[in-house]
Amino acid sequence: MTNDSSVNGCCEHSERKVNFGPGPAQLPLEVLKNVQAEFLSYNGSGSNVMELSHRSSAFAKIIQEAEQDIRELLSVPESYAVLFLQGGATAQFSAVPLNFLNLKSSQTADYLVTGYWSEKAAKEAEKFGKINWVVPKSDKYRDVPSESTWKLTENSSYFYYCSNETIHGIELEDIPSIVPKDTPIICDMSSNFLTRSFDITKFAMVFASAQKNFGASGLVLVIVRKDLVEKSTNKSIPVTFDYKVQIANASMYNTPPTFSVYIANKMFNWTKRQGGLKSMNQLSDKKSKVVYETIDQSNGFYMNVIENKYRSRVNIPLRIMKDGTANEKLESLFLSEAIKANMIELKGHRAVGGIRISLYNGVSLQETTKLVDFMRIFQKNNS
Amino acid sequence: MTNDSSVNGCCEHSERKVNFGPGPAQLPLEVLKNVQAEFLSYNGSGSNVMELSHRSSAFAKIIQEAEQDIRELLSVPESYAVLFLQGGATAQFSAVPLNFLNLKSSQTADYLVTGYWSEKAAKEAEKFGKINWVVPKSDKYRDVPSESTWKLTENSSYFYYCSNETIHGIELEDIPSIVPKDTPIICDMSSNFLTRSFDITKFAMVFASAQKNFGASGLVLVIVRKDLVEKSTNKSIPVTFDYKVQIANASMYNTPPTFSVYIANKMFNWTKRQGGLKSMNQLSDKKSKVVYETIDQSNGFYMNVIENKYRSRVNIPLRIMKDGTANEKLESLFLSEAIKANMIELKGHRAVGGIRISLYNGVSLQETTKLVDFMRIFQKNNS
Secondary structure, three states, X not given: OOOOOOOOOOOOOOXXXXXXXXXXXXXXXXXXXXHHHOOOOHHHOOOOHHHOOOOOHHHHHHHHHHHHHHHHHHOOOOOEEEEEEOOHHHHHHHHHHHHHXXXXXXXXXXXXXXXXXXXXXXXXXXXXXXXXXXXXXXXXXXXXXXXXXXXXXXXXXXXXXXXXXXXXXXEOOOOOOOOOOOOOEEEEOOOOOOOOOOOHHHOOEEXXXXXXXXXXXXXXXXXXXXXXXXXXXOOOOOHHHOHHHHHHOOOOOOOOOHHHHHHHHXXXXXXXXXXHHHHHHHHHHHHHHHHHHHHHXXXXXXXXXXXXXXXXXXXXXXXXXXXXXXXXXXXXXXXXXXXXXXXXXXXXXXXXXXXXXXXXXXXXXXXXXXXXXXXXXXXXXXX | OOOOOOOOOOOOOOOOOEEOOOOOOOOOHHHHHHHHHOOOOHHHOOXXXXXXXXXXXXXXXXXHHHHHHHHHHHOOOOOEEEEEEOOHHHHHXXXXXXXXXXXXXXXXXXXXXXXXXXXXXXXXXXXOOEEEEOOOOOOOOOOOOOHHHOOOOOOXXXXXXXXXXXXXXXXXXXXXXXXXXXXXXXXXXXXXXXXXXXXXXXXXXXXXXXXXXXXXXXXXXXXXXXXXXXXXXXXXOOHHHOHHHHHHOOOOOOOOOHHHHHXXXXXXXXXXXXXXXXXXXXXXXXXXXXXXXXXXXXXXXXEOOOOHHHEOOOEEEEEEEEOOEEOHHHHHHXXXXXXXXXXXXXXXXXXXXXXXXXXXXOOOHHHHHHHHHHHHHHHHHHO
């Protein structure tokens, strides 16, 4: 075996890079080593999990454990289904309106667009029916207009929002309070899922793609109220998008992405071993705090433009300033020196440019500290 | 490391089981060991492939290599797109009609239903428009009605069939010849893909899920004529199902199932190293021949009811007979003794019962010989 000489833990590993990317994200080394150790024979089965029948008792145990862990981590009641689906969060941008646009007499859904991903979801939903943009389209997303300005539809089929905008670095900690109690709230939690606890019973549905806080791409987790799914009357939903069918078949109408479900199971286990969402929330607080402190104490060398209240704890976009403007030369120098220091995937999204620091659960405080130390030294050497 | 003591190869491995299941299927041990060896740092990247950004140069190389290998293995011209999508073959049951039902004036597609999977595809397509069943629905599938009896639609948008029915064990070696030249032919090749060569230019589109002959579930390969995709006029296709969008984004409109693409790349490489489709075709011939010989020389102890011409080389359902009827007691004894001999997943699908022997590319001739030896001894001891 190569690369297997280091102690269990994180940063001592000889070859491993620290990945601050927006996802697919880095996994805890102990999880990777555990999967590697049982790669030729999972739990004495004589097969890799990839090779197990999705109908086998061994895989049934994996997906059932994964569901139980999620129910435990988030206190999900039996009135909600937990689904392991394919197509990423983007597939849910279509599945949500296909299943739920006809829920209420308005045949209209309200979308709160706060950045790139909620905008994509709203535009996709418009293919399938009437969508109301709760706030006017923005050309640059830096905050969330106050609820008093929101225009909601009467008798809306559902209210949709994204709790964390991965590209713009905007996070909504609080569930919108202006939404009428009887309007189902649907939330894309892809990038901040499992970084904090929340009251699932306030939502009709939440979904999250796996490759940020619980593993490998190709899997999206859907937690949805069963009674709402029952109410859906659309008969032309592509079967893999039909929550009724997926619930009736326990996510196994067709072969699920078994290996990604297996990794998710390992990650849910790891999350529990870390102390669950209480610990993850504290960790996310600490990590983001040291980064924002470094930005705010840089005398404008590092700049994050998001209004404090909406600053994301998981995706932190920043620009490196010189003479009052963002300096791309310094930014590319920052990126190349970071790579030399084994810290990768720090380039900002083309939509906003600059640097982006993503702090998913698989990134440790120790690794984050290493990055802010690097940031301070970089500022000293370049201002 | 556990389980890593054996020589590279297949059957000597201490703990490994031989998996004759219908999929997810077993992978060559050398492929698994190669992935295991680079699990903590792929190709010096310092990350597992799961952790790599799908936009990274390292992953770009993986998905581009996978496409090149498929183009090479099947001589796919540039006029066809090669797509790596999510949702399994079942998602294509929806995507095909959504993209192509409106291709021709008839707004109707012809479906040749020869078993469980083509029947599922036809029923799914009926959600989205007019489907013509080329042959009457059968209650038990044992052969394919002769082309002279087929009822085709004039100016059909496309002709759809499944080249190998995994559950019923029916394989169509020849491309239907009665279909008019200007009718696009679309084929679900999930279970016999890469087991034989075929002329891709005879097809408008073929698709295959990965978990049978090229790796892990969560990935479906689509090879489709670009000019037909251009002709599609449906504006309400869920974006992940929209071939136009997937082609324009080289399968990366959203995060693809990166680990499954990586395994597919390894499997395409392995297939080439074995000698490509010529060798795979010979291997498939040899493996299925020894199994069918064992059945046909069993004096009716083992019975496969499929007409010889349509017997599948990859999925072989059989019943164990006693006094002229299938004997479930003997069948469960067969299954339990097979498991004792480290041969798993031989249970037939509930729709047909009995035993099913699946011989995907990852199953060696040596392993197949071990199974037929077991079959002969089982017959001797139980007839």
